[in-house]
Amino acid sequence: MLYIKNLCKSYHHQLVLDNINVSAKSGEIIGLVGVNGSGKTTLMKCIANLTKDYTGDIECEGKVAFSIESPTFYKHLTTKNNLEIFRSLSNDNKKNHINIVLDKVGLHNVEKKKVSELSLGMKQKLAIARMLLTDNAIILLDEPFNGLDYITKVQIRDIILNLKNEGKIVIVSSHILEELGEICDSIWYLNDGKLRSHINLHDSKRLYTIKTIYVEEIDENIIQHFGLKQYESSNGYITYKMEIETSKVADTLKALIDNGFKIIEYFDSTNNILDILLDKENANGN
Numbered sequence: 001m002l003y004i005k006n007l008c009k010s011y012h013h014q015l016v017l018d019n020i021n022v023s024a025k026s027g028e029i030i031g032l033v034g035v036n037g038s039g040k041t042t043l044m045k046c047i048a049n050l051t052k053d054y055t056g057d058i059e060c061e062g063k064v065a066f067s068i069e070s071p072t073f074y075k076h077l078t079t080k081n082n083l084e085i086f087r088s089l090s091n092d093n094k095k096n097h098i099n100i101v102l103d104k105v106g107l108h109n110v111e112k113k114k115v116s117e118l119s120l121g122m123k124q125k126l127a128i129a130r131m132l133l134t135d136n137a138i139i140l141l142d143e144p145f146n147g148l149d150y151i152t153k154v155q156i157r158d159i160i161l162n163l164k165n166e167g168k169i170v171i172v173s174s175h176i177l178e179e180l181g182e183i184c185d186s187i188w189y190l191n192d193g194k195l196r197s198h199i200n201l202h203d204s205k206r207l208y209t210i211k212t213i214y215v216e217e218i219d220e221n222i223i224q225h226f227g228l229k230q231y232e233s234s235n236g237y238i239t240y241k242m243e244i245e246t247s248k249v250a251d252t253l254k255a256l257i258d259n260g261f262k263i264i265e266y267f268d269s270t271n272n273i274l275d276i277l278l279d280k281e282n283a284n285g286n
Helices: 040-047 079-089 097-104 120-132 150-165 177-183 220-226 246-258 273-285
Strands: 002-011 014-024 029-033 055-060 064-067 138-142 169-173 186-191 194-200 205-213 229-234 237-245 262-268
Touching (some): 002 040, 014 040, 029 150, 040 064, 079 120, 097 120, 150 169, 150 177, 205 246, 205 273, 220 246
Parallel strands (some): 064 138
Antiparallel strands (some): 186 194, 205 237
16 A cells, blocks of 8 residues: 655755645555656655655555666666666566566567667566566556657556556556556546646546537426536537446436437546546636
């Protein structure tokens, strides 16, 4: 488990993290999102104990491993040589451990390559491999998908999912929200140093996108009654967003149709993180 209580951090009298209270459990992937300067990297540094002059409490059940900002290695040495150095620093005496770790991240075929010859995606995998040399309960990954091609993104995503299956807590900071929507169990949304939202992507109440044909006679009161939020309107169609309990989807759609809505499409868009964040920002703005 990871517990963060009343966490505050300032730089030069500027409050960067403002009373963060959140927790995570084993086998959970957390997506840490927010615009530049929202406090994501600072929060990771506090969890990793790279930054110590904060107030509040951070309780980690188990060791923490991290790759924050740009991962660095000995460029003139090979992939395997780098891991051998880090293994010696961690007092890991398992002779075959490096081979197992390289295989886990898909780098077994480049173990003799110098780091200077590796692609960006391979370096990201090597950063994860370095963390796997020790038994860590919490893994922090800062922008692991940045600058990667589609195939490598899928490979990194699968590695992260495997870490979850091993019972690790994985916290992933990323601007690529589509990737987070596919793998995360929950989202921590930071803005101006505050935790604006803690979104459970497995909640039974789901966010549905509902596309309808424009009907002039539908009363605005009916729209408000169902909690529909207009998302866009074009070419004679209106798209709404609506929160619905999973068990009530069929009944809700029937009720909408009975009240004059001409529904032509609907789908669960809960994992479309950008839409959720925009919706919450609009709600806060109102």
